[in-house]
Every structure is written in structure tokens, then in C-alpha cells.
Amino acid sequence: MQSGHRNLTQQLVHELGKDILQGKYKVGDKLPSEADLCAQYDISRTATREAVKMLTAKGLISSRPRQGIKVLDSKHWNLFDVEVLNWILIGKPDLYMLRHFLQLRLSIEPEAAYLAAQYAKDSDIESIKNALARMKSAEDGYDDTLEADIEFHTSILGASNNPFFIQLKNFIQIALQVNLRFTNRFKAITIDEYQAHADIFDNIANRNPQAAHDASLKTQKITVGLVNDAIAEMEEK
Template identity: 40%
Template sequence: MLPRGLISDTVQAMGRSIVQGEWQPGAQLPMEADLAAKFGVGRNALREAVKVLAGKGLVRTARRYGSRVADRSDWNSLDVDVIRWRLHDRSSHARFRREVAQLRELIEPGAASMAASNATSAERAAISTLANSMKEAPSPEAIETDIAFHLAILDATHNSLIQGLRRPLEEMLRTLFHADLTLLENGLSYDPNPTLHLALANAIAGGRAEEARYIAMAFVIRGAEGADRLEASNLQQL
């Protein structure tokens, strides 16, 4: 049996290479022996890695033409690995950050409104506890509390489809927040903003659905503004 860590490492290396454009959509991947040598693995491990990437929509395989990079529209954009690879790709980070902000605009205000209407007493209390534990100073610990706060709101919707977005949203937020923690020069420093979190928690605790929707939109606007600043910075560097 092949070591799972070896296959996972190969998936990560190949996935990053595809997302970063080493092989363009529609391009045929190199011969199996060449790929195995490139990533320092045997052919069996490589084949297993290609199967995993095919499951994520990045690769298409067929006997008649081998393996090709799939069109971007076929990629499983909500797969946590694909999210991580795209957000770590410097060439497309700003554009993907904007896409994340647009997705959050579609999901989070509605989720906050639903949570205000549907949350149990225990869920409202848990959301309030997380908001009250937010600190002013940015830190890895503040990031984890922030993420837990947003995920608790998704859970409190009691909508299984919205709850199904939990893992993708968690990966998006964690990657973006940690990136912001290191992007001080572009005005993107991660800001916990406990005041805004507490306002949203209070609206949910009080069952004020429209107020919760409005406050949640403020989080989304802040994310979109960050994408604007990063895009402007990238343009100035061209």
C-alpha cells in the first residue's frame, strides 16, 4: 500500500502547479515518467494523485489522450484545496479575493438574517460569547475566534445547504485573514473589529433579522474594499 502522505504531497505539488498556470487549461500533462521524476515519486503514487486531482475537477483523464488540465469552469471551486491553492497564487490572489467577497455577499447577510430568526437560545448565547471574546489586537488567536463566529452563524441558520458551505468558508476566511495579517503595506492588516461583531451578535440575539442582514453586509463591504486596495497596489507595480 502506498503511503498516504506521499500521495497527499504529490496532490499538493501538482495542484499548485496547475493553479499557478504551469500547464494551461486544455494542455496535455507531461508523460507519466516525466511527471513522476519532476515530483520525485513513483508512477503508482503519481497515478493516485492524478485520480485525486480529477476528483477535484482539475484534470481530465481518458485512454485515448492521457491526462489534460480541465477548463477552469470545471474546477471544484469550493474544494478546500482548490481554494487554498488559488488564494496562495500571487498572480490571481486579488481577483480571487474579489470573488470571495462576492460569494460572501450572496451568503452571509442572508445567513445572518436566518440566524436571527432560527437560532436556538443556546446558539444565540454562543454567538454572543464569541463576539464578546474578540480582542482589538490582531493575532492568530483573534482569527480563530473570528472564524468560529462566522461559522456559528451559518450553523444557526438550520439550513443544511448553507451549513454545507462551512468548510469552504472556513478555508477562505482563514487564508485571507492570515494573508491580511502580513499585508500591512497595502492597508490590509487584519482587523478583528470587535464592535462590529458585537453589533451583529446583539442583532441575532434580539431576533432582529433585517438589522442582522445590514450589519453582516458591512463585513462583506470591508472585504471588497480590501480587494480594491490590493488590485490598485498590483496595478501600480506593473
């Protein structure tokens, strides 16, 4: 149980959360009882119970007298929780998982761009502009590619001024990191990629919702298409 700087409760939350998302404990499985967890991790019942409660709050487990602690069906999991998303990332996401992420991005991001063009404040536009500049400098090797890319996409969500889209920043961040697993692009961003992002920004800054939407949709469709092809090829073998 790697400690870090977390307290005991949070450490146990992390361990068990990881184990569940990685399938060590499967849906319907029983986890060790409170008493066993105390013994296994050598911590008090207080800390153990608080960890169990936190995982319960995230929809991963249920805990009832005589029945013990059981992994709930995945439809109850709060998949949009930052920690839960991170436990997915820590695991070994496959191409299907990548597709699930990309399908939701395709659904979310074009509309976020549309809303950004409608509702962005000056400071929001400024944030997106800065992120784009960082991508440019990443292109020249002066900045971190992925980080700048994430900042670009999440700042558009922020500019939507819709709390639900804002909450999805976490999701997009993890989605881009999962994507990295399959494209291992430590490479710089290409001119074409940069231009596609610049198009989205321009249409947001120029307050053209539909064009911003379409520009975003276009790049998302390409990415989903690539993954669909990869899956199709894989399934043939």
C-alpha cells in the first residue's frame, strides 16, 4: 500500500478503488469484511469504515450487516468522479475503453464549443488563446504537448459557462491521457493538428457557434474513425 502523503483512510480508499476498477474484485464479489481489512492493512476499524463509506459514496460498493461489503453493478459507479476516472487510467484500458471515451468526447466537445462561442467571457477567450499559444510553443519543443492540449480542450469546457460541462473537464483530461496510451505521441503537434485547434478557437472568438461546433466535430469524427478502424482490424484477426 504505497503511502504518499495521504492519510490512512485515503490510502485504503485508493487501494480498494484501484482493485475494484482493475477487476481484482469483480461485480458482485465480496470484499474482505471490516475486521479482515483492519487485519490486512493493519489499521483501525475507524479508518477502515471511513474508507468503506467513501467508496460507498462513489457508488462502487454496498455495505450491509450480515451481508458484508460487495461490489455494486457498474451502472452504479460514479464514472465521472475524478478518482474513479484515475483508477481507470491507472489500469490497462483497451481499445474498447478508448472508444467509449472518444464517443463521449464526440458528444460533448462540439456542443461545448458551440456554447463557448455563445457564452464565453473575455477571460474565457483569453484562457483558450493562452492554451493555443502553449500548443504552438509545444510544436517548437518549448512546452509539454499533452499538457497544452489538455488545457486547450478543458478551457473550452470552462468557457461554456455551464456547470455540467465544467465538471466534465476531469473526464476530458483523463480521456486525453488514455488516448496517449495508444498513440504514444511524445512527438510534437503537427501543423495540421495545430490548425484544427486554431480553427475552433477562431470560431469561438468570432462568436460563431455553429462553425465552432462543426470545427470541433470534424476533428472528433476523424479520431473516432481511426479507433473504429483499429478495432475492426483487430477483430478480424
